[in-house]
Amino acid sequence: MLVNGKWTTDWQPVQKSDEKGRFLRQVSSFRNWITPDGSAGPTGQAGFAAEAGRYRLYVALICPWASRALIGRKLKGLEALIPVTVLNPTLGAEGWAFGGYPGAEEDPLFGARHLHEIYTRADPDYTGRATVPVLWDMKQGVMVNNESADILRMFDTAFEALAPSDLRLYPADLGAEIDALNARLYDKLNNGVYKAGFASTQGAYDEAVEGVFAMLDELEDRLQGDFLFGDRLTETDIRAFVTLIRFDAAYHGLFKANRRQIADYPRLLAYLERVLRLPGVASTVNMDHITRGYYSIKALNPNGIRPTGPAHVARLLQAAGAAG
Numbered sequence: 001m002l003v004n005g006k007w008t009t010d011w012q013p014v015q016k017s018d019e020k021g022r023f024l025r026q027v028s029s030f031r032n033w034i035t036p037d038g039s040a041g042p043t044g045q046a047g048f049a050a051e052a053g054r055y056r057l058y059v060a061l062i063c064p065w066a067s068r069a070l071i072g073r074k075l076k077g078l079e080a081l082i083p084v085t086v087l088n089p090t091l092g093a094e095g096w097a098f099g100g101y102p103g104a105e106e107d108p109l110f111g112a113r114h115l116h117e118i119y120t121r122a123d124p125d126y127t128g129r130a131t132v133p134v135l136w137d138m139k140q141g142v143m144v145n146n147e148s149a150d151i152l153r154m155f156d157t158a159f160e161a162l163a164p165s166d167l168r169l170y171p172a173d174l175g176a177e178i179d180a181l182n183a184r185l186y187d188k189l190n191n192g193v194y195k196a197g198f199a200s201t202q203g204a205y206d207e208a209v210e211g212v213f214a215m216l217d218e219l220e221d222r223l224q225g226d227f228l229f230g231d232r233l234t235e236t237d238i239r240a241f242v243t244l245i246r247f248d249a250a251y252h253g254l255f256k257a258n259r260r261q262i263a264d265y266p267r268l269l270a271y272l273e274r275v276l277r278l279p280g281v282a283s284t285v286n287m288d289h290i291t292r293g294y295y296s297i298k299a300l301n302p303n304g305i306r307p308t309g310p311a312h313v314a315r316l317l318q319a320a321g322a323a324g
Helices: 064-075 117-121 148-157 172-189 192-197 202-222 235-251 266-278 287-294 309-321
Strands: 055-059 082-088 134-137 142-145
Touching: 055 064, 064 148, 064 235, 117 134, 117 142, 142 148, 148 235, 172 192, 172 202, 172 235, 192 202, 192 235, 202 266, 235 266, 235 287, 235 309, 266 309, 287 309
Parallel strands: 055 082
Antiparallel strands: 055 134, 134 142
16 A cells, blocks of 8 residues: 555555454545536545546456446446546555456556555555546546546536537436435445455454345345336435355355355346346456456465356346347
């Protein structure tokens, strides 16, 4: 991680735990918002107006948080407005790197070798982990935001004048319900799988895995329609999908969340297929990058051997690609 702008130690999956061995996730540091007129958003400063070609999104296809932003960009038709740079899926000694793997790209702006160099361009004294996604302002040369929840929500509305859309991922009439479900989903499932995988005590693991499967059971029961809010696709579906599509390939085995697979939940499996068939979503899922990235975490998989399955996820992706 970076300490006062200097890389100090090899990348580790867990930088902080509480007194009971629970994994603690770093809080995002850059929280400015792009808005239609450049006024300030819910957090941060003003000065970031929606403009075509001004912003670049840095992502890693292994990462569910980055994939939230990628899916939002696809569904809202922002591909021509916001270019993307894909990082190497392997987390090396200096964290996320550019290039060096099929589908990974070099940094087109600064020729950086690692993402942490982008962070120190944004803040020469930055202390913390260099995480994805990153939304970069190429006009001002500053980092706008590195919080996926913010980026997904600003993609929903900020660029409407440039790319009109009938889809609203955060409709006002569902706002309170979306926020409430998002909070539970994050704690028990999105971050819950990490709390299980990176727990440093049995008690912390037991607590986390209970939450994971309680949330999966809740989602299975909730899915009476096509999506989590009936027939309306919302940002909550994106938040759920990015974890569910990785679950059987990575979290079930590597993170020891192995009571059941998503394949054991009929409604969730059908839901995965529905979301994958939405325009552009399947193109954001790269199972090679996902398994290469997760199984490169030496603390969990020191020999670096990765699985060849699961076959049912490969079939879903193949069918979705053919349909698209």
